[in-house]
Amino acid sequence: MLSTDLFTQIGLGHYLVLSALLFCCGMAGVLLRRNAIVLLMSIELMLNAVNVSFVAFSRYLGQQEGQIMVFFVMTIAAAEAAVGLALAVSIFKRFREVNIRYFEHLKG
Amino acid sequence: MNHPILMATLLLAPFVGFLINGLRYKRHSANLAGVIATTAVVISFISAILLVVDLVGLPPETRVISVKFFEWISVASLKINAGFVLDPVSAIMILVITGVGSLIHLFSIGYMHHDAGAAKYFAYLNLFLFNMLILVLGDSLPVMFVGWEGVGLCSYLLIGFWFTDDQKAAAGMKAFVTNRVGDAAFLLGMFILFLSFGTLTFSEINQLAPTDPTLAWMNPVTLGTLFLFIGATGKSAQIPLYVWLPDAMAGPTPVSALIHAATMVTAGVYMIVRLNPLFLAAPNTMMIIAIIGALTVLLGATIGMTQWDIKKVLAYSTVSQLGYMFLACGVGAFGAAMFHLMTHAFFKALMFLGSGSVIHAMHEEQDIRKMGGLKKYLPITHWTFFFGWVAIIGLPPFAGFFSKDEILAFAFFSPLGHEALWAVGALGATLTAFYMTRLMALTFWGKSRVPKDTHPHESPPTMSIPLIVLGVLSIVGGWIGIPHVIGAILPGHPENFLEHWLHHSIKPIPGLTPFDVTTEWVLMGVSVTLAICSAFVAYHMYVQAPQKPEKVAKAIGPVYKVIYNKYFVDEAYFAGIINPLVKASKGLWYYIDVNFIDKTTYVISDVVRGGGSLVRSLQNGNIQVYAMYISLGLVATLLFLLVR
Numbered sequence A: 001m002l003s004t005d006l007f008t009q010i011g012l013g014h015y016l017v018l019s020a021l022l023f024c025c026g027m028a029g030v031l032l033r034r035n036a037i038v039l040l041m042s043i044e045l046m047l048n049a050v051n052v053s054f055v056a057f058s059r060y061l062g063q064q065e066g067q068i069m070v071f072f073v074m075t076i077a078a079a080e081a082a083v084g085l086a087l088a089v090s091i092f093k094r095f096r097e098v099n100i101r102y103f104e105h106l107k108g
Numbered sequence B: 001m002n003h004p005i006l007m008a009t010l011l012l013a014p015f016v017g018f019l020i021n022g023l024r025y026k027r028h029s030a031n032l033a034g035v036i037a038t039t040a041v042v043i044s045f046i047s048a049i050l051l052v053v054d055l056v057g058l059p060p061e062t063r064v065i066s067v068k069f070f071e072w073i074s075v076a077s078l079k080i081n082a083g084f085v086l087d088p089v090s091a092i093m094i095l096v097i098t099g100v101g102s103l104i105h106l107f108s109i110g111y112m113h114h115d116a117g118a119a120k121y122f123a124y125l126n127l128f129l130f131n132m133l134i135l136v137l138g139d140s141l142p143v144m145f146v147g148w149e150g151v152g153l154c155s156y157l158l159i160g161f162w163f164t165d166d167q168k169a170a171a172g173m174k175a176f177v178t179n180r181v182g183d184a185a186f187l188l189g190m191f192i193l194f195l196s197f198g199t200l201t202f203s204e205i206n207q208l209a210p211t212d213p214t215l216a217w218m219n220p221v222t223l224g225t226l227f228l229f230i231g232a233t234g235k236s237a238q239i240p241l242y243v244w245l246p247d248a249m250a251g252p253t254p255v256s257a258l259i260h261a262a263t264m265v266t267a268g269v270y271m272i273v274r275l276n277p278l279f280l281a282a283p284n285t286m287m288i289i290a291i292i293g294a295l296t297v298l299l300g301a302t303i304g305m306t307q308w309d310i311k312k313v314l315a316y317s318t319v320s321q322l323g324y325m326f327l328a329c330g331v332g333a334f335g336a337a338m339f340h341l342m343t344h345a346f347f348k349a350l351m352f353l354g355s356g357s358v359i360h361a362m363h364e365e366q367d368i369r370k371m372g373g374l375k376k377y378l379p380i381t382h383w384t385f386f387f388g389w390v391a392i393i394g395l396p397p398f399a400g401f402f403s404k405d406e407i408l409a410f411a412f413f414s415p416l417g418h419e420a421l422w423a424v425g426a427l428g429a430t431l432t433a434f435y436m437t438r439l440m441a442l443t444f445w446g447k448s449r450v451p452k453d454t455h456p457h458e459s460p461p462t463m464s465i466p467l468i469v470l471g472v473l474s475i476v477g478g479w480i481g482i483p484h485v486i487g488a489i490l491p492g493h494p495e496n497f498l499e500h501w502l503h504h505s506i507k508p509i510p511g512l513t514p515f516d517v518t519t520e521w522v523l524m525g526v527s528v529t530l531a532i533c534s535a536f537v538a539y540h541m542y543v544q545a546p547q548k549p550e551k552v553a554k555a556i557g558p559v560y561k562v563i564y565n566k567y568f569v570d571e572a573y574f575a576g577i578i579n580p581l582v583k584a585s586k587g588l589w590y591y592i593d594v595n596f597i598d599k600t601t602y603v604i605s606d607v608v609r610g611g612g613s614l615v616r617s618l619q620n621g622n623i624q625v626y627a628m629y630i631s632l633g634l635v636a637t638l639l640f641l642l643v644r
Helices: A012-032 A038-059 A065-095 A100-106 B001-024 B032-057 B088-111 B120-137 B141-159 B166-197 B203-208 B222-236 B242-248 B252-263 B264-274 B276-280 B283-303 B310-330 B334-361 B379-392 B400-414 B419-443 B461-481 B484-489 B499-503 B517-544 B549-553 B558-563 B568-616 B625-641
Strands: B065-075 B077-086
Touching: A012 A038, A012 B625, A038 A100, A065 A100, A065 B461, A100 B625, B001 B032, B001 B065, B001 B077, B001 B120, B001 B222, B001 B379, B001 B568, B001 B625, B032 B065, B032 B077, B032 B088, B032 B120, B065 B141, B065 B499, B077 B120, B077 B141, B077 B222, B077 B461, B088 B120, B088 B203, B088 B252, B088 B264, B088 B334, B088 B461, B088 B499, B120 B141, B120 B252, B120 B264, B141 B166, B141 B222, B141 B242, B141 B252, B141 B264, B166 B203, B166 B222, B166 B242, B203 B276, B222 B264, B222 B276, B222 B283, B242 B252, B242 B310, B252 B264, B252 B334, B264 B276, B264 B310, B264 B334, B276 B283, B283 B310, B283 B419, B283 B568, B334 B379, B334 B400, B334 B461, B334 B499, B379 B400, B379 B419, B379 B461, B400 B419, B400 B461, B419 B517, B461 B499, B517 B549, B558 B568
Parallel strands: none
Antiparallel strands: B065 B077
């Protein structure tokens, strides 16, 4: 179990803690930072935190589905990054900065 | 040909015309729109003729063509079909409507030539004909009511056609509102009939109508027919709801000819004729119809004698002539009512179109004091108007003579009639001869009082051809209903064709004995003599001694004033009904609505707005704050799961 084996053996618990820490870091970035590129990176961090827990569970339960899921997440993350970066580039071209408050100008 | 297809063509041709002109009314020129509209009505007229030819081919006992298109309403025991029925009565109506309608459409091409909204005008006119045909052909009261409302709407649209003029718009509104009063009664009558008979189809109601007349007032038959009659007084301009018709003259003149003389205003008469077995079962209603009809004859005729507007004179004349039709219905002479309806459609449409031609020639001048001597300038209009004149004052052998004298004879001989009703009718005929001669004299004869800068000119052929056709019809239109006494002495002994035609659609008056030949000749002689004398008096007063009318008016001062002001009926309605209503509504508005209802809604809206402002700051458009809410929610969920 998590509490007893924490310092003796690397197991599922370690991975989950790592995943939670990464997720919190990412979330803090998303909530607090204003730079669009940093935001994208933070979102990437959150997605990869989830990937870590997927892989950990997959290994723990001896099932392949979790790892397959990871591929999906990575694909979508790549797509999202492409779109997000494109937006960031166009915002940068116009305002010489990538602060997300400029996205307000997209309002119709 | 196939009856449903013919019936559909008859009904839908004007509707298609309405759609074509109505949807593109800004692009069509007056001529194009007029040709489209007229073609639509002529197609309708041709299908009507084909249908009537088929109808004539059927044996007299079963002379009915009925077409059911689809089931319209089906609720519990109430079954109403979109069904249309052509019988001898509606055959007369559709021929008059589409025939006279075609002529008036043709006339309108010339009359509306200069108007920018001509296409809209023609669209309305076609829509009117569509609704009128539904009214006439519908096989049940609800289908008739659809047309009944439709023609009311078109009447409103066309009276207020020049709506930028406030007075004309108000006239349209007055017509609509007055008609609504009648329509409410029509609906009530329909409900009562449905409650007691369980059906609204004409044929079934007429079969179920009791054969023994009931004298009780609270009887459903009496009440139902009475309410239907009130509905008819609204549409057909009888006392007490006639007030809208004279104002309706604000519309273009061909509209007055088509809607307010020849077709729509006769809808009430037609409805009563349609339900004649039912009305015969309610002698009390019949008595009221006869009395109202007779009073309306006098009212219209007396007011008509004093008016100066050429169209107003004709309008009051129409009110008066409609009174004759109701008088005929009231004494049970439904055939005579239909006969007069038809001849009146010819000569009154003719005279309205003639007045339109005069107004057109006089550059929109309608005051007959500024006319006179127009015979010289408008020969065609004068001569056609002349035949309308001899027809309406009842000179033999013109159309009005036969129909009016048939009504008078029935008023005298029918067990439902009375000598007094005949006397009122004869007096009405005398007054009619007077005011129509006055109109002729002031407009066409005598010295010209035309202002010097006006140069009257004869109208184009599109306007004079309809006048000529209607003029011929005003001469020969009465020959289909020659009474027996006259037929007996004529070479070839022509029969009363109309009576045979309507024989199976109209129930005979119970207890009617054959007319006494000598008395009938005397009655006829008296009414014709009276009319001729009165026409001569009017001719003398207005052509030979033009200063006399003023003296007479002065001699009977107060009486003249009352009649000239139309018996102050409009003023009485305003003082007794409209102003109290307006005042009460204003009171409700100022005190109840503003203080109570508005305040309540304000309080409710303030509460909602206050509540909203509390949470408004939560939705500020900042995505990161939203993400924060999501995260907080997630944390809260996790905490909840842990604590649990």
